[in-house]
Amino acid sequence: MFSLVVAAVGMLPLRANAVGPEPAPLSPPVELTVGYQKVGHLAPMILIADDLKKLGVNLKLVEFVRYADARTALLAGSLDVASVGPADLAIALAQGSTNVVGLMGVGSSLKYVIGRNGVKFDSWDDLKGKKIAIAPGSAVWFQFAATLVEKNIPYNSFQAINIQGGGANFDQALKKGEVDGIVTWEPFESIPVMDGYGYFAKNLEYGSSKAVGAELGLLVASKQAVESKRAAVERFVWTYLKTQEALKKDPKKFAEAYAQLSGMAPDIAAKASAVITLGEVVSPDQIKRQAKAFADLGVIQKDVSGQVDSAWDASFVEKALGK
Incomplete structure (x- = not known):
């Protein structure tokens, strides 16, 4: 399912230029x-x-x-x-x-899998057998899926749990122990960390794939x-x-x-x-x-x-x- 060839391209620099002169007002608005x-x-x-x-x-x-x-x-x-x-x-x-x-x-931003406290995510291999909450077709899912391809991690090596609705649903699933990790977006990444039931799995960064x-x-x-x-x-x-x-x-x-x-x-x-x-x-x-x-x-x-x-x-x- 995940056969893919990607080009090796580095991160593009952030645009640092200041804006030009203020445009004239439109009339009529x-x-x-x-x-x-x-x-x-x-x-x-x-x-x-x-x-x-x-x-x-x-x-x-x-x-x-x-x-x-x-x-x-x-x-x-x-x-x-x-x-x-x-x-x-x-x-x-x-x-x-x-x-x-x-x-x-x-x-x-850098993007990390958010792990539930007590669950080990030291390497990509630690995904094996885990329940990972995803939002299929979302921007973060695209980043995550492309990274798995580049890391040669089979998508079927873990159990993808589809979560519908907003990011709060991901946090609730993690807090209740229904999933081992979540792939979501801010502020729903930081909330589990601040509330003490989750952590940034820093070795599972997925926001820098060459393809996405x-x-x-x-x-x-x-x-x-x-x-x-x-x-x-x-x-x-x-x-x-x-x-x-x-x-x-x-x-x-x-x-x-x-x-x-x-x-x-x-x-x-x-x-x-x-x-x-x-x-x-x-x-x-x-x-x-x-x-x-x-x-x-x-x-x-x-x-x-x-x-x-x-x-x-x-x-x-x-x-x-x-x-």
Whole structure:
């Protein structure tokens, strides 16, 4: 099931450039509908509405629990922009859609299997026979599955337990002893550690596979928005990058924004935000490797790596950075 050849490519550098000059306000104002999730790497999202309004863009945020739901809404024409998983561009292309345009990545982090206290996870071989909670088809599952391929760990060597719903369900399963480890996302990685029933299995890091990489998410736009609301999308990207840069420089403000976004306790937000680096590490070449990898895995219907360049528009970020 997991035969795969991947290219050996190093980690891409984080984008460190400051944004360019502030764009002129639009008149009349334009409404931009943006889908998002309450995850740490999207903390800038809830801080940009006022600045966008000054630039003539009225931001309408729509919350989604899953990346996949935001992707579906964008493809259906309900959203202008959406935050989705790193593999969602390839998934949309494989489904035959031509209505999605990749804009940029948003952040990265190391990713560890979270083990239940008392369960040994010193090496990848320790997965054997264990019950591991996963969210099939999720962004973190893609990272985990690709890493198993590169480590030559058979997927059937452990018992994959599918968990539905939000990350809290993973933590509850771990706390109750229903599973031995979980593959999830922040803040649901840090919560078991802070509450004393789980730990970061530091030797089981799965966020750095060559095929998938460490990117946590993408911002994508509908083709219609790119064509009919281009100026508004440009101002959205400029404002998002400006806010992202400010949070990168101030960990305290980043933690506060994460707490505001998620509604979690400030101490948990501070712990969870500490492992996230804001700023993209993805590129079209990385997405091509993802597309090839998951076609080989049989997760998506066909290899669409040859279509990625035509579905990625770097000009929005380049203009925002004054290039």
